[in-house]
């Protein structure tokens with residue numbers, strides 16, 4: 001701590017805020033403006049909220065395996081668990097964790113900056129997120145409870161009293177929470193984008209950035225462009241609910257009573273929702289893809305294969321994500337001719353996604369693979385991403401989507417491709433950066449145990465859902481007892497899935513124990529235990545202290561993937577090391593062996 | 594060691610899932626409509642994606658096994674291979690066009706009902722299905738949410754002469770369809786979104802309050818099938834069901850004649 005920021009060179013003219021390291025408890029740990037502390041705050045909050053989301057998934061699974069035997073779970077609270085589970089997982093866990101947690105921790109360290117461009121805004125972003133979480137949970141204590149309108153909160157059902165549970169204060173609080181979350185995400189997103197564009201260390205060109213930064217950067221841009229649609233849709237829905245407007249509600253007759261709305265269009269909401277919702281799934285998957293790319297390269301001791309193609313794919317996926325939203329609406333009643341375009345654009349996304357997959361595989365080829373826990377998780381990510389992504393070829397191909405949409409086929413698809421894949425990417429990242437962030441090693445044996453159960457369990461939970469969906473098991477059903485065309489054995493399959501889900505849940509206790517135990521008792525970590533090239537591993541202290549770099553900021557001479565360069569003495573050359581054979585190898589174009 | 598285990602686990606996963614996918618008891622229920630083309634698309638897509646799924650995992654398993662760390666080895670320094678990249682992109686694109694093009698053909702017939710289709714109306718509400726058949730004039734009368742009352746539960750416009758001879762099957766009733774005759778459904782919703790879904794027909798379409806959506810198919814097997822609701826519509830979503838009975842033209846006409854017309858039920862005329 002002694003060489004704190006006083007008198008740091010003013011490389012970027014933004015340093016005033018870092019001149020003084022805060023010393024008080026409140027400014028150091030609670031209202032901190034240090035990106036690393038804010039990252040921890042995001043991480044811890046998101047994980048705790050995620051635990052709630054996971055418990056809800058167990059309750060749903062218990063109901064589906066043992067319908068009617070748990071008096072705790074009724075049709076109304078099944079829908080509430082389902083809705084809150086979906087919202088929590090997508091928004092309050094994955095988005096918050098990947099952008100707020102990884103984004104905050106990694107961007108400044110990986111690009112060689114001392115902190116974010118706007119540290120105060122960064123702090124505000126976290127606390128605004130915190131408020132949105134409070135609002136989310138406040139819905140549990142209002143009359144009617146939280147919303148049970150599905151995570152898509154389609155009107156009219158989500159706001160008409162008597163339709164879904166929580167259709168009064170539950171949904172209103174949820175909409176307010178989402179609006180606040182959008183504010184938080186906007187503050188964060190602006191900060192991440194500005195920081196990446198403005199505060200890169202000397203020599204760090206865009207094409208020298210590690211793919212983690214690329215993933216987080218493009219995801220932040222998507223967030224900035226997509227969240228406004230959610231915000232607008234949310235505010236309009238709130239007005240329909242509170243002020244009696246009719247943006248989304250036409251003349252309806254509910255339970256024999258004509259309601260006061262007139263002239264609104266429910267499909268308009270779906271367009272707004274998915275204009276946000278589709279990019280949202282890439283907001284969570286792109287950072288995970290970036291993290292996984294870096295981890296695979298490191299533990300293969302090889303450059304990532306086709307770096308440029310990886311960057312272009314990230315950009316292509318990000319760009320296309322704004323052109324495909326209505327593939328969620330093929331049977332919504334929108335103009336059926338729209339579907340031609342959305343099917344074509346959707347299947348086009350498969351190409352950059354496939355490129356990424358090939359490149360991860362080709363990175364393994366010829367490597368010197370080192371199977372640490374993060375590496376296992378990264379490979380697990382590739383496998384589940386493919387298992388989920390391939391069925392996008394059914395659901396994007398309109399005619400094939402018709403029988404499958406709104407069944408468990410879709411539940412299987414999105415859980416595998418963006419739910420558990422993102423979670424596996426998060427686990428990979430947590431284990432990978434744990435030594436840097438905490439200064440101690442996690443327990444490798446427990447980490448691997450956690451991996452095996454989670455990875456195999458994930459397949460056991462979600463792959464069978466494809467079969468159930470094809471057999472016609474609709475999603476969002478409290479029970480399937482009366483769905484007669486399902487073969488009787490699908491009930492046994494549901495029990496199997498529930499057992500797998502509970503087992504995976506239990507494995508998370510191993511993870512929690514490993515984290516907590518290692519924070520206090522883990523073996524002391526070296527600064528660069530994985531022999532990695534990127535800048536975050538080159539900090540003078542581990543964990544890095546306020547200001548990150550000590551008296552001089554790093555200067556970058558090479559990309560982040562100089563592993564096993566022929567002629568180099570070690571099998572990795574950090575980005576801040578000058579000269580050496582690597583650059584020659586690259587410059588002479590001798591890239592193939 | 595982990596490398597070998599991981600390779601084995603990946604192989605076991607693909608072998609297990611592939612076998613069950615093709616021979617397991619869970620799959621598409623037996624087709625009962627003209628949409629065999631959708632089934633063919635599903636089968637072709639399954640074959641293509643399964644090949645990709647097996648290939649990715651098997652190749653990964655092999656690399657994991659082959660290139661696992663052993664003392665003294667050093668990784669190959671390979672940055673890129675443009676030729677390989679190009680080949681992979683082209684192969685992938687061909688695969689995608691191969692799936693997409695026929696899919697779009699099937700879809701274009703899916704949205705173009707034949708002119709001779711029997712038109713009838715499906716009305717959804719929380720949490721039941723109602724139906725309306727055109728009478729002898731072959732035309733459905735106009736309807737509007739505004740006209741709904743205790744007796745006129747579908748909101749038929751009584752001033753429209755075309756509606757007088759319509760046959761309304763009120764909420765909770767059964768849908769009857771003649772076998773081998775194309776039907777075009779006009780779907781309406783009284784309150785919230787619902788979705789008309791009959792797994793054996795391979796069709797599904799949301800019903801939207803404030804508008805009409807359309808769906809056509811030709812049931813080609815006599816029998817009784819279940820109508821499910823596939824769009825979350827509130828607490829009763831899971832039990833919003835109805836039956837569809839597909840029967841011969843004569844049986845269908847006989848049944849239809851026994852149903853009271855709108856003017857009979859409502860005492861108009």
Ligand code: HEM
Nearest residue numbers: 057060082086089090150151152418419420475476477501
């Ligand atoms: C082991 C972990 C998980 C289990 C066992 C699980 C289970 C479930 C179940 C049973 C449903 C309800 C399906 C229905 O009734 O239609 C569901 C819905 C959902 N889950 Fe998960 N889930 C898990 C993890 C995740 C993750 C990581 C995500 C992150 C994206 C996620 C996102 C969702 C969403 C968005 C829904 C849809 C909610 C809705 O229909 O409104 N889940 N999950």
Ligand SMILES: [Cu+2]
Nearest residue numbers: 277278325328
């Ligand atoms: Cu989407």
Ligand SMILES: [Cu+2]
Nearest residue numbers: 822824826830
């Ligand atoms: Cu429903």
